[in-house]
Amino acid sequence: MDELVGQQHIIGPNKPLRRALESGGMYSCIFWGPPGVGKTTLAQIVSHTLKKPFFQLSAINAGVKDIRETIEKAKKTKFMGSGGSAILFIDEIHRFNKSQQDALLGAVEQGIITLIGATTENPSFEVNAALLSRCEVFVLKPLELQDLKDLVTQACKRDDILSTKKITIKEWDALIRISGGDGRKILNALEIIVNFEGGKSVTITNTLVEEAVQKKLAMFDKGGEQHYDIASALIKSIRGSDPNAAIYYLARLIEGGEDPKFIARRLIISASEDIGMANPNALLLANTGFESVKNVGYPECRIILSQIAIYLATSPKSNASYMAIGKAQALIRETGDLPIPLSLRNAPTKLMKDLDYGKDYKYSHDFPNNFAFQEFLPQEVSNQPLYDPGHNAAEEKVRERMKSLWKEKYGY
Numbered sequence: 378m379d380e381l382v383g384q385q386h387i388i389g390p391n392k393p394l395r396r397a398l399e400s401g402g403m404y405s406c407i408f409w410g411p412p413g414v415g416k417t418t419l420a421q422i423v424s425h426t427l428k429k430p431f432f433q434l435s436a437i438n439a440g441v442k443d444i445r446e447t448i449e450k451a452k453k454t455k456f457m458g459s460g461g462s463a464i465l466f467i468d469e470i471h472r473f474n475k476s477q478q479d480a481l482l483g484a485v486e487q488g489i490i491t492l493i494g495a496t497t498e499n500p501s502f503e504v505n506a507a508l509l510s511r512c513e514v515f516v517l518k519p520l521e522l523q524d525l526k527d528l529v530t531q532a533c534k535r536d537d538i539l540s541t542k543k544i545t546i547k548e549w550d551a552l553i554r555i556s557g558g559d560g561r562k563i564l565n566a567l568e569i570i571v572n573f574e575g576g577k578s579v580t581i582t583n584t585l586v587e588e589a590v591q592k593k594l595a596m597f598d599k600g601g602e603q604h605y606d607i608a609s610a611l612i613k614s615i616r617g618s619d620p621n622a623a624i625y626y627l628a629r630l631i632e633g634g635e636d637p638k639f640i641a642r643r644l645i646i647s648a649s650e651d652i653g654m655a656n657p658n659a660l661l662l663a664n665t666g667f668e669s670v671k672n673v674g675y676p677e678c679r680i681i682l683s684q685i686a687i688y689l690a691t692s693p694k695s696n697a698s699y700m701a702i703g704k705a706q707a708l709i710r711e712t713g714d715l716p717i718p719l720s721l722r723n724a725p726t727k728l729m730k731d732l733d734y735g736k737d738y739k740y741s742h743d744f745p746n747n748f749a750f751q752e753f754l755p756q757e758v759s760n761q762p763l764y765d766p767g768h769n770a771a772e773e774k775v776r777e778r779m780k781s782l783w784k785e786k787y788g789y
């Protein structure tokens with residue numbers, strides 16, 4: 378455990394996962410995080426620490442039959458006195474359908490297996506409620522700069538082949554940039570560079586990294602290690618109103634075998650973050666598209682994804698809603714839980730009414746144009762504008778309405 382790079386928020390001294398292991402009371406759990414942050418390694422460490430049998434399945438190619446056969450093997454190890462339930466590690470558990478996930482329930486409930494699932498997707502969406510309720514979710518973070526350097530240093534010292542060579546890292550920037558916080562990717566890059574250079578002595582520079590690695594990583598990897606990079610390029614192309622680039626990166630994801638629901642969810646986020654109030658229909662189309670993608674699946678759902686991506690890319694853009702919630706959250710972190718104005722408080726009891734809860738509240742629908750000027754914010758942050766309408770046709774109308782209602786308060 379002490380040799381694992383990163384994830385100190387769950388495995389550091391007195392942290393939850395370490396406490397569970399030290400007490401010997403490990404429970405079923407799900408490791409949720411981006412690729413290459415140590416999910417599989419951590420599962421193997423759990424098994425090694427507890428001295429329990431370890432079984433591993435990949436949801437990409439395992440079916441219900443494989444699950445049942447593995448559970449039977451786990452039963453036998455338990456009956457043979459192996460010391461409690463075996464560890465069953467399932468990589469990419471979000472790719473299991475409902476029936477496959479249901480096949481695990483009985484074994485988890487009966488204590489035949491301690492399930493550890495790994496996923497790059499939000500388990501709230503991808504793991505069914507019955508199974509999720511029986512698991513603790515641990516969020517794994519991308520590796521930080523020092524983590525990545527430590528990982529490379531360890532590899533150079535301990536790997537059977539790399540340790541036989543004199544490897545000097547003169548410049549780190551390109552190597553770190555290519556990794557994107559993915560430990561597996563930086564180790565792959567290191568191996569490519571050493572093989573590219575040959576010889577017993579290798580000096581790694583930014584130029585060498587670009588020559589040796591970038592061509593190798595240009596195509597989308599079906600193993601999924603680059604899908605965040607390509608998904609990022611898709612969203613940035615939409616944000617930049619370039620439908621041609623958006624369709625190109627969408628096709629890269631599709632050809633790479635990316636889960637269409639992963640793509641559709643990113644398009645929903647983009648519809649709100651990058652288009653928002655400039656064209657509220659974008660969110661409706663993206664959300665409807667997500668449901669359609671779930672119902673249709675590949676290959677036809679590629680057409681639906683294409684339509685949504687083009688619509689979003691060609692829509693007017695506004696990040697005003699995104700900026701507004703960010704400002705509001707920053708304000709709350711700065712000012713804390715300020716008291717709600719008395720006029721806005723609920724008054725279900727006589728005591729609360731006697732304390733002036735709800736007093737002087739003006740019911741907007743009782744006034745002309747369904748509006749009554751009154752204070753809604755806590756006094757300490759009164760007159761604090763958070764939403765600044767974007768400069769597009771739809772939000773210019775919103776700005777004019779807000780100006781007519783609130784100019785003297787918020788200065789629209």
